[in-house]
Amino acid sequence: MTALTLSKTSATAVSADALVIGIVKGEDGPAPAAGVPAPAGLLTEAAGVLATLGAKGGKDEITRLPAPAGTTAPLVIAVGLGSAPQDGEDFDPETLRSAAGSAARALSGTEHAAFALPVSDAERVAAVAEGALLGAYAFTAFRKTGEDDRGPLARVTVLTADAEGADDAARQDAIARAEVLATEVARTRDLVNTPPNALTPAGFAAHATEAAAEHGLSVEVLDEAALREGGFGGILGVGIGSQSPPRLVRVAHTHPEADRTIALVGKGITYDSGGISLKPAGHNETMKCDMAGAAAVLSTVVAAARLGLKVNITGWLALAENMPSGSATRPGDVLRMYGGKTVEVLNTDAEGRLVMADALVRAGEESPDAIVDVATLTGAMMLALGKRTFAVMGNDDTFRGLLHDSARRAGEQSWEMPLLADLAEGISTSTIADLKNMGERMGGGLVAGLFLKEFVPAGTPWAHLDIAGPAFNEGGAFGYTPKGGTGSAVRTLLLLAERAAAGELEGQG
Structure with a gap:
């Protein structure tokens, strides 16, 4: 992980391999950004050279020049x-976060960079630190590296102006939080990027167990025998076609002074072939990312523990591999879910909602004050919102709004979506079971949310995050977002946990 420090050293005197400065669009070309902790002479001289080089100052534009x-x-x-x-x-x-990330990516292979961006308060110090660390991420676990390979930026120093009245303690706290956050986002990215032959449900459960031991979390793993004994028909029905059997993992952070509990439920399909309803060619290659929700849940619980948040956070990882075989669930089969409801499976590629349903019922048995589930659930939501925005649905307008606002404040794009009652009719018309796992094709992302709602305890505030779009970046890197796993939803969920610890769940539940 890239090392991070905070310093009041002058930008001209800092000992680093590169100095990052911020510029803006000016009427006559690029101009120094106000509030940059660097001498005016340095900035003015640099601005003149930048104009000659054709720099404009547009967002995330990168220009190199000799100091x-x-x-x-x-x-x-x-x-x-x-x-x-x-x-x-x-x-x-978010502008600072993205700019720092772009600079960090441009500095891959550099040992040490100092960032002189406008950091007027602790929130902006945190944004620059987060962006730099997230932008410096690289996944190299399966690559043979040689002497000429450029590794990620190794060390980041955030420079701050020694302004009168500056809250040094708050800035140091911001740096410490940024380190934890970036490390846990990287955990999610690593898990998502790991190929499915190296991350089975059992392997994911083992990783969660190791993380729990390292950070003082309680953990419980239900293997296939325990799932069968407990009646977890959804998770078993999805995982039954694979040689790598499913798991349900409960991992929890508890604080002795906490008076609120949040349950997080994550979809953990370590590979999704579609099962018997096999995905067409061209849609299988990135399906290692279908466990991004469970990865985000695990990272959030670990981050809460590392930060010592005064809130209880219980994470549920519903882990399975969805494969076709002679033992796989068939379209037309009926599964008895945990809690007793039956579901007619019409499409085995609508499997995420089946494993999530079991985990939602189990999470609800512990009577949390609120439940949030996170899943790469539907392609329909990608059609609705694109590849960079996740959907927020829920049964409680206030709680749904709290999630949406937390995403905005954390720098993640989200959009509130409705759960329309008329769409629920499509999943309740089975002639042989309580529910169908498919409803109308139009509004399919909302139908999936309505299906999950059927398994949430009455009276418990619940929100559903469909992160199918932003969880995996198939395009080029941008800002602090790499190609591949992005760590979507971790920042939002961690901020939600912090807000709960601060008492902002009062009146919920």
Whole structure:
């Protein structure tokens, strides 16, 4: 993991291999961003060179130039911040986060970079630190690296102006939180990027067990025998066609002073072939990412423990591999779910909702104050919201709004979606079972949410995050987002946990 430090050293005197500065769009070309903790002379001289090089100052634009005389770092990286904010306003934290991430990616192979971006308060210090660490991420576990391979940026220093009244303690706390957050986002990215032959349900459960032991979490793993004995028909029905049997993992952080409990439920399909309803060619290659929800849940619980949050967080990882075989669940089969409801399976590629249903019922038995489930659940939601935005649904408008607001504040794109009663009719018309696992094709992402709602205890605030779009980036890297696993929803869920610890769940449940 990239090392992180905070420093009040002058930008001209900091000992680093590269200095990152922020620039904005000016009327006559690029201009230094206000509030950058660097001498005015350095910024003015750099701005003149940048104009000659054709820099504009657009968001995340990267321009390299030799450092002006008198600067210890030999290289300057100018990163665009877009238009300057209105008078008296600060840069949006997400703008700084993205800019820092872009600079960190451009500095791969560099040992040490100092970031002199506008950090007027602890929130913006955190944004720069998070962006730099997230942008420096690289997944190399399965690559043979040689001497010429460029590794990720190894060390980041965030420079701060020694402003009067600056809250140094708050800034140090922000740096510490950023390190934990980035490490746990990287855990999710690593799990998502790991190929399915190296991450079976049992292997995922083993990783969760190791993480629990390291960070003082309680953990319980139900293997296939325990699942059968307990009546977890959804998880077993999805995993029965695979030679790698399913697991249900409960991992929990508890705090002696906590008076609120949140349950997080994550979809953990370590590989999704579609089962007997086999996916067409071209849709299988990235299906190692179908466990991104469970990975995000695990990372959030670990992060809560590492930060010592005064809230109880219980994570449920519903782990299975969805494969076709002679023993696989067939379209037309009926599964008896945990808790007793029966489901007619019309499409075995609508498997995520089956494993999630079992876990939702089990999570609800512990009477948490709120439940959030996270899943790469439907392609329909990608059609609705694109590849960078996740959907937020729920049975409680206030709680759903809290999730949406937490995503906004954490820098993750989300959108509130409705659970329309008329769409529920399509899943309740089975002639042989309580429910069908498929309803109308139109509005399919909402239908999936309505199916999950059937397994949430009455009166418990619940939200459903469909992260099918942003969980895996098949395109090029951008900002602090790499190609491959992104760590979607971890930042949102951690902020939700912090808000619960601060008493913002009062009135829920």
